[in-house]
Amino acid sequence: MGDSPLLVAGAGIAGLWAALHAAPRTVILLTGSTLGENASTAWAQGGVAAALSEDDSPALHAADTIRAGAGLVNPEAARLLAEQGPREIEALYALGAPFEREPDGSWALSREAAHSRARVARVKGDQAGAGILSALIAAVKAADHIEIREGWRAEALLPGADGGCAGVLARTPQARLVRIEAGETILAMGSVCGLYGVTTVPFTSQGQALAMAARLGAVIEDAEFVQFHPTAIDTGRDPAPLATEALRGEGATLVDRAGKRFMLPVHADAELAPRDVVARAVHRQVRSGRGAFLDCRTAVGGAFPERFPAVFAACMSAGIDPRREPIPVAPAAHYHMGGIATDLSGYTGVPGLYAAGECASTGVHGANRLASNSLLDGLVFGRRAAEACRDAEARTVKAGPAAPSPVLPAPALARLRQLMAAEAGVERDGAGLARLLCAVDDLEAKYGAADALIAARFVAASALSRTESRGGHFRSDFPQTAPGARHTRMRLDEACAAAPEPLLATGPAE
């Protein structure tokens, strides 16, 4: 076992679960905010998918995960996810996460898109993320092996003399830069979705982990696969509040301005079609001016305040009463399937560096994540990364110099977010992606290689190199899915090259 502290950067579900499961190893847990703030986990509404009912099984859950992932899911990752699911729910429940139970004691389960069974364990209707996070925060605060440093933001990785990672350079609450050396570091710092003009996650999720890992030589995998949630509440808020997919699971319908259901001609599963299909349909409705609205009046009606309190509050504060009127919706960047390439224990291939949760790419989500598999991913792979670090051979680290990434001024960041939404959004094409890369070059020439620019570059270069449409990646100039499924894998120098290598094969196509 490594005898130096284990560093965990990030305090969403993956980081906190990893910190808890690294015991007895000492953990230094860094979070740029106070615990519970700026973690996408807190905003998750639907719940955690797991095979918990009599008519379900991990094999069915894994099969749905693989089907949703459009040919790019690593079947072993899906198997681990699905098999571990029920145990993780039990463990969270034992910790105090208040999952709902039916009167007979069984789990209360919601149905969400592309699941063949009702299998989403929920908390007070739409409060899953917040309920789970508060149980986790209480547990880490009570854990003797965890030293929590709130307001400490990881800004760069320390290079080790062996070419690996030797810890992090962190900014303290007093704005000092401090080097923290560690034999192992787990990055669990969330997604790139805050780089989009419309997002459902905290604005602060801007691909920092991805950029930090890439600078140290890590491979970034499948960065083009950004998932757009079809039903963000469209009232001009940034970030946009979510109207959980569980509403459609309850029977809420998607209608145009005239009240006509528009998913019926698009897909046999209508509102419960795979998320990318619904997101594109909503996108086209909005773009055409016909509008997109989620009509919950019949399916939920007067029960809204009790059954979906978070959505209800978000609507009411924007002057929309969802019991009486349809909710205006639009797609918003919601989840990054791609990220830092890791094995199934979170190891990045860079000695001492691990990643877990949304910033990692284990291949478990492929091209399109199945609804409510994200919290489960954080649990299963956060735990596995912690166990790998706990059991790692002691590693001597000798840390070299590191500097923080340049900061992108607010107007430049606003421009980047607008460009990401326009050119790397629900529908992309080669010309738009090339424009985006040129804009990233210009911004970088002016302000330096900020983390946000590096992350945006990976998304754009990967999307440009994938000349097909698959899952969350839709190219209007290549609308078909190409035969054979391949991952996109790039290091920083490849992403920076004008013509990135197209689609390096990484294994057998499914």
Ligand code: SIN
């Ligand atoms: C939702 O509640 O619709 C989001 C769940 C998810 O992203 O998996």
